[in-house]
Each structure stands twice: as C-alpha cells, then as structure tokens.
Amino acid sequence: MVDGGDGVTASRYLEVETEAERDGEDPPLRLVNESSPQHNSRSRWQHCYVSRLRIVDTVVVAGAVAVAQVARFGTTPEAVTAGTISGFSYTMTSVMLGGLWLAMLAIHRTRSTRVIGAGAEEYRRITTATFQLFGVIGILSLLFQGDLARGYLAIAFPLGLIGLLGGRWSVRKMVARKRAKGDCYTSVLVVGGRRSVLTMTRNFERESASGYRVVGVCVPGSGYLDDEHIVVDGREIPVLGNEYAVVDALAECGADTVVVTATEQLGHDGIRSLVWDLEPSNVDLVVAPGVVDVAGPRLVMRPVAGFPLIHVEKPRYHxxxxxxxxxxxxxxxxxxxxxxxxxxxxxxxxxxxxxxxxxxxxxxxxxxxxxxxxxxxxxxxxxxxxxxxxxxxxxxxxxxxxxxxxxxxxxxxxxxxxxxxxxxxxxxxxxxxxxxxxxxxxxxxxxxxxxxxxxxxxxxxxxxxxxxxxxxxxxxxxxxxxxxxxxxxxxxxxxxxxxxxxxxxxxxxxxxxxxxxx
Incomplete structure (x- = not known):
C-alpha cells in the first residue's frame, strides 16, 4: 500500500501476499538474510507498531463500554445487576461486547501491515467493523426481543468509534514524526527503466509519510558498473544490476521491498521466478501496473486464465x-x-x-x-x-x-x-x-x-x-x-x-x- 500523502491517495500497486496475509493475519516471521539488517529493523518497528495498536484498541474499547455502563446504570451493584440479559449482568455484557468488538477489528484486518498508516483505508475498515458489530447486535435484539438498553449502546457506539479513529490518528502522527527523522521507513529496490525509476522515486520522496525510500535500482539491459548510479533530487541511488540481478542486489542494499515496473522485460516466467527467489526472505514483492492517480475503489483485480488482471473502473464524475x-x-x-x-x-x-x-x-x-x-x-x-x-x-x-x-x-x-x-x-x-x-x-x-x-x-x-x-x-x-x-x-x-x-x-x-x- 502506498499512501498518497494527501491521505487521500489510495493503492496503486499490486502486492504479492502470502496465504497468511490473505487470511487476515500479520505476516509471519520468516528467514531473514543476516547481511540485510534493515529486514530485521523493519520487522521490529512494524511489530512494535502493531503491538501498540492492539494496546490502544483494547484501552479504547474497554473504556467505551465501561463509560457506557457507568453512565447508563451507575456504579452501585444493585444498578448493574438490575438490568439483565438472559441471566447476564451488564458487567458480563460489557466484557462480551468488548471482546466481540476487538474480534471484529481483527476480522476486518484493521491492524494488517498492508493498511496501517494507509490513510482512508485504515479508517474505513475500523468504521465498517464497528457498524457491522452494532448492526448485528441491533438485529439480534429485535429478532429475539432482547432487553438490551438502547442508551447503553448509544453511548458505547460513538464513544468507541471516535476513540478508535482518534487512537489510530495519534499513532500515525507519532510514526510520521519518526519518518521525518529517517526512522520507521521501508527500504525499496526498484526494478525498471530509468524513467520509471525516476518517477517512482520522486513520488516516494514527495509522499514521505508513506514510509517508502528507494535505496537501490535494477535497470533492465544495464551493464552493471560498481560506480553507476542515478540522481534523484540531488540524492545518488546506486544501480545494482539488471532485472536478473535482484537477489544479489538485495544482499547488497538490504531492501525490505522489491517494486517491479519492468514487467514486460521480466515476463511471466521472470516474475514467477522472482516470487520463488524471494520466498525464503522477509522481502515483499510489489508490482506497479503503470496506472497512476487512480484511487483504490476504482481498481478491481480479477484473476482470468491465470493472469491477475486489474480492471480500472470509469471515473465517477456524476x-x-x-x-x-x-x-x-x-x-x-x-x-x-x-x-x-x-x-x-x-x-x-x-x-x-x-x-x-x-x-x-x-x-x-x-x-x-x-x-x-x-x-x-x-x-x-x-x-x-x-x-x-x-x-x-x-x-x-x-x-x-x-x-x-x-x-x-x-x-x-x-x-x-x-x-x-x-x-x-x-x-x-x-x-x-x-x-x-x-x-x-x-x-x-x-x-x-x-x-x-x-x-x-x-x-x-x-x-x-x-x-x-x-x-x-x-x-x-x-x-x-x-x-x-x-x-x-x-x-x-x-x-x-x-x-x-x-x-x-x-x-x-x-x-x-x-x-x-x-
């Protein structure tokens, strides 16, 4: 995922995910090349980021249901046990609601490394998870005539949603400040022609909040020289070989992510081989389809005849x-x-x-x-x-x-x-x-x-x-x-x-x- 700074830019890249990531889990810790210390660095800060989000979410949800219970029923034991639902006190109900809320956040992958810090998508998942949870609770209460206090839900719902969104915003600001100092970034190796490399590097530099920083490039057809480099806005980026030298280039520059724009030069077999070559390491593969300034909702990927085709929906002027x-x-x-x-x-x-x-x-x-x-x-x-x-x-x-x-x-x-x-x-x-x-x-x-x-x-x-x-x-x-x-x-x-x-x-x-x- 690449954040368009204005927070408002969406995904323009096709990420090759593992089975665990597609199932909504965080990427597992895989074998890491010891010569690439940045791999370990990225794993550490992402793990710390996700752990902090779990703590913030838990505190916010627990606080929201606790405030709702106290505001609606007070703190006396008689007030809490007076309103019961199928034999459960409201204290037990609050514990169950909090657990279900956190479970819905996990089901909707709100803490996936693919969306944390990605602007609107992260907020959208949190909002969807919260609305779905309270929608299901409302429908079940109506169908089974559950005596669940509406004032209790009316306090917990907005308080928790605002708290969750505010918590994500505050954690993102903290990471943005660290990225401004050169920390908490994802180092990138770009595989593509010089023009594509220049464009992508400038975009990453402009949207520094996305946390992507190009540390090396592989240019198709290049005759690799030890002192060869390209200059982007005054910064020299080394050319580490051609499209077939990606694995060796990773060992040299220690990148966390490979971004491929040279899909035509690599071909289907080349990309598949690259996926296999990167499998033992903790390195992500991202394929840039060449579509620019198109928001995520307009991009729909559909596998057809073994090809992951990206359908670009028409603009929504109306x-x-x-x-x-x-x-x-x-x-x-x-x-x-x-x-x-x-x-x-x-x-x-x-x-x-x-x-x-x-x-x-x-x-x-x-x-x-x-x-x-x-x-x-x-x-x-x-x-x-x-x-x-x-x-x-x-x-x-x-x-x-x-x-x-x-x-x-x-x-x-x-x-x-x-x-x-x-x-x-x-x-x-x-x-x-x-x-x-x-x-x-x-x-x-x-x-x-x-x-x-x-x-x-x-x-x-x-x-x-x-x-x-x-x-x-x-x-x-x-x-x-x-x-x-x-x-x-x-x-x-x-x-x-x-x-x-x-x-x-x-x-x-x-x-x-x-x-x-x-």
Missing part, C-alpha cells in the same frame, strides 16, 4: 453532483457561516477601516461545465488592483498560467494577514450555499487561465470548484503548475465522501500553519 455531496456542502457551509460569523465581522471591519474600497471583492471564476460566477472574497488588495496586473506580469512567480507574487505590492497589510490564514476566503461559503461552489473540489480558475487550458486541464471543470481541495492541503501556492493540475485531476476522477472529509480535516491544519499562502 458522483460529485449527487444528493449526498450537495447535502453535505449545504449543511457544512451553513454551520460554518454560523460559527465563523464573529471572525468574518472582525475581518470586514479591519478591511474597511484600513483601506479605501469595498469590503468584498467579486472575482469572476469559471465553474461547473465552464459557467462563470462571481467568487466572493474579502478584499486584500488596494482598490483597482486588477488594472495593475499588466504592469506586474514581468515579475510573475506563479506556476504555469497562474499569476502569483510572494511580495505583491498591491496587497494591504491587513490583506497579507488574511491571505496567510485564508481568512479572505471565508465569504466563499456563501458561494457554496448558492450552489456555485463545493466545500471540496478543484481550484476555481480565472477566465484567462481557462482560455490557456489544453484538453486535459479542462477536465477540472467536470465538477464544481472547491473552497478547498487537494491543492490546498498539498502546498497551496508553493506547488508547481503540473502538480496542481495532477492533484485537481486526481480529485475529479476519484471523488468520494471519505476523501472530502479527510481533506476538510487537513485543510484546518494547512490553514493554521499558514505555509504556502501569499
């Missing part, structure tokens, strides 16, 4: 226009406007008191299906700033067709503060209520930007532009034009409600940090 997303946008925007009303009032007073001109600035943007609309913002520049653009084009620091300046002379002192923390964009919740924008979506473009679009970039307008999006939580103005387009297109083609919620959560962190905004 899903982003569904009732569920519209309802979420309306409810979220209305609640946000009520909560931030004092902040908006203070911003409006500051804008009006410190510079001449209107409080709000109406910027024409191009929305869904190419239709223009007036996007609302607090004015952050001097009045008439649009007329000065032509004189400043020579100092443009923006990427691609974007016009950006880090030290734009048109920005007022108050406007600079509002922009840093994105407070100038708060009036756009009104655009959301008017149906012109969505809470999450591609960046709303200007008309002159759209006129410069090619056919590929125009696909951004297949959904409503958003107040925030992947571009907002992945660097904001610091992103290159190509990276901005890639993130927007990735969102358009892989939209989901879970992704929207994760982006909203990350937006709060990005705005608070104030980085990449000018």
């Amino acid at each position: 899903g982003a226009k569904s009732f569920g997303k519209v309802a979420f946008d309306m409810c979220f925007a209305l609640a946000a406007l009520i909560l931030i009303a004092p902040v908006m009032l203070a911003a409006a007073i500051a804008v009006k008191a410190t510079s001449r001109g209107p409080i709000l600035y109406r910027s024409e943007r191009i929305g869904l299906d190419g239709k223009p609309f007036p996007m609302l913002k607090f004015r952050t520049m001097v009045d008439g700033a649009d007329k000065q653009v032509a004189d400043l084009l020579g100092r443009n620091e923006g990427a691609g067709v974007l016009f950006k300046m880090k030290d734009d002379p048109r920005i007022t002192p108050v406007g600079k503060f509002l922009r840093k923390y994105s407070l100038d964009e708060l009036p756009q919740f009104v655009n959301v209520l008017r149906g012109e924008m969505s809470v999450v979506g591609p960046r709303p473009p200007l008309r002159r930007e759209v006129e410069a679009y090619d056919g590929t970039v125009r696909r951004r307008m297949l959904v409503k532009p958003g107040l925030t999006g992947l571009w907002q939580v992945s660097g904001r103005s610091d992103l290159s034009w190509d990276e901005t387009v890639r993130l927007d297109l990735s969102y358009v083609e892989n939209w989901s409600m879970m992704q929207d919620m994760l982006i909203v959560g990350k937006t709060v962190r990005a705005v608070t940090a104030g980085s990449g905004a000018y």
Whole structure:
C-alpha cells in the first residue's frame, strides 16, 4: 500500500501476499538474510507498531463500554445487576461486547501491515467493523426481543468509534514524526527503466509519510558498473544490476521491498521466478501496473486464465453532483457561516477601516461545465488592483498560467494577514450555499487561465470548484503548475465522501500553519 500523502491517495500497486496475509493475519516471521539488517529493523518497528495498536484498541474499547455502563446504570451493584440479559449482568455484557468488538477489528484486518498508516483505508475498515458489530447486535435484539438498553449502546457506539479513529490518528502522527527523522521507513529496490525509476522515486520522496525510500535500482539491459548510479533530487541511488540481478542486489542494499515496473522485460516466467527467489526472505514483492492517480475503489483485480488482471473502473464524475455531496456542502457551509460569523465581522471591519474600497471583492471564476460566477472574497488588495496586473506580469512567480507574487505590492497589510490564514476566503461559503461552489473540489480558475487550458486541464471543470481541495492541503501556492493540475485531476476522477472529509480535516491544519499562502 502506498499512501498518497494527501491521505487521500489510495493503492496503486499490486502486492504479492502470502496465504497468511490473505487470511487476515500479520505476516509471519520468516528467514531473514543476516547481511540485510534493515529486514530485521523493519520487522521490529512494524511489530512494535502493531503491538501498540492492539494496546490502544483494547484501552479504547474497554473504556467505551465501561463509560457506557457507568453512565447508563451507575456504579452501585444493585444498578448493574438490575438490568439483565438472559441471566447476564451488564458487567458480563460489557466484557462480551468488548471482546466481540476487538474480534471484529481483527476480522476486518484493521491492524494488517498492508493498511496501517494507509490513510482512508485504515479508517474505513475500523468504521465498517464497528457498524457491522452494532448492526448485528441491533438485529439480534429485535429478532429475539432482547432487553438490551438502547442508551447503553448509544453511548458505547460513538464513544468507541471516535476513540478508535482518534487512537489510530495519534499513532500515525507519532510514526510520521519518526519518518521525518529517517526512522520507521521501508527500504525499496526498484526494478525498471530509468524513467520509471525516476518517477517512482520522486513520488516516494514527495509522499514521505508513506514510509517508502528507494535505496537501490535494477535497470533492465544495464551493464552493471560498481560506480553507476542515478540522481534523484540531488540524492545518488546506486544501480545494482539488471532485472536478473535482484537477489544479489538485495544482499547488497538490504531492501525490505522489491517494486517491479519492468514487467514486460521480466515476463511471466521472470516474475514467477522472482516470487520463488524471494520466498525464503522477509522481502515483499510489489508490482506497479503503470496506472497512476487512480484511487483504490476504482481498481478491481480479477484473476482470468491465470493472469491477475486489474480492471480500472470509469471515473465517477456524476458522483460529485449527487444528493449526498450537495447535502453535505449545504449543511457544512451553513454551520460554518454560523460559527465563523464573529471572525468574518472582525475581518470586514479591519478591511474597511484600513483601506479605501469595498469590503468584498467579486472575482469572476469559471465553474461547473465552464459557467462563470462571481467568487466572493474579502478584499486584500488596494482598490483597482486588477488594472495593475499588466504592469506586474514581468515579475510573475506563479506556476504555469497562474499569476502569483510572494511580495505583491498591491496587497494591504491587513490583506497579507488574511491571505496567510485564508481568512479572505471565508465569504466563499456563501458561494457554496448558492450552489456555485463545493466545500471540496478543484481550484476555481480565472477566465484567462481557462482560455490557456489544453484538453486535459479542462477536465477540472467536470465538477464544481472547491473552497478547498487537494491543492490546498498539498502546498497551496508553493506547488508547481503540473502538480496542481495532477492533484485537481486526481480529485475529479476519484471523488468520494471519505476523501472530502479527510481533506476538510487537513485543510484546518494547512490553514493554521499558514505555509504556502501569499
């Protein structure tokens, strides 16, 4: 699994799993090459990670059922034994519920090394396991007329679910901090052409939270030289041979995982032989099918005639226009406007008191299906700033067709503060209520930007532009034009409600940090 940083990227690789992993168990400890100390290192930190998750899950579940019991029945022995279910006291019921809850988490493989730290998939499994458990309990209580207190379940269910998700989030943050220091990563040997190696290495470096780090490459057709290497963003990575030297390369670089992009050069027999060669060691084999920026739900693997064929489902553009997303946008925007009303009032007073001109600035943007609309913002520049653009084009620091300046002379002192923390964009919740924008979506473009679009970039307008999006939580103005387009297109083609919620959560962190905004 590879986490797309924005947490929101999903699996794009086909992992060759053992029978134990397919059955939902953690990978067994296998023979490890003593010359590859990183194998042992990875096993240690993954084992510690999973053990810590077990402790956190147990504490959260036990705490949730205990709080539910105390809140519903109190602490006196008479209160606890008064409500009984088929002869069981509620203390026994709490113990059984906690055991079943932990069992459901194990059945759904929420602690599998294939998903821990993998963003939405890890959270999805926890949520599915919890909903299924309480759904089954509710159905059984109805069918057998069990006298199970609804208030007890109503407290345990949300408390436990929030606690489990929060526990996973806190443990992931701890590991992310260690990875930022160079610890807790999976070392990778990439087998593929130079162009594929460069692309994959850059992606792994950009998404450092995924924990993958390329330590060596095998290039098909290469004449292996001791001093041969490739350079990626200033880092030298040794070339350790061709596609048939993988085992020897592993002994030299000590990688934990082999990522194969050269499937055509290796062929069916070559990949099968590689699987057999790696079987005695604690090394994972990952096959990259060459499909990029496609989320996991759109990838379905079906074995046909002995071949593991990956079916890529069509993009779900219309899903982003569904009732569920519209309802979420309306409810979220209305609640946000009520909560931030004092902040908006203070911003409006500051804008009006410190510079001449209107409080709000109406910027024409191009929305869904190419239709223009007036996007609302607090004015952050001097009045008439649009007329000065032509004189400043020579100092443009923006990427691609974007016009950006880090030290734009048109920005007022108050406007600079509002922009840093994105407070100038708060009036756009009104655009959301008017149906012109969505809470999450591609960046709303200007008309002159759209006129410069090619056919590929125009696909951004297949959904409503958003107040925030992947571009907002992945660097904001610091992103290159190509990276901005890639993130927007990735969102358009892989939209989901879970992704929207994760982006909203990350937006709060990005705005608070104030980085990449000018």
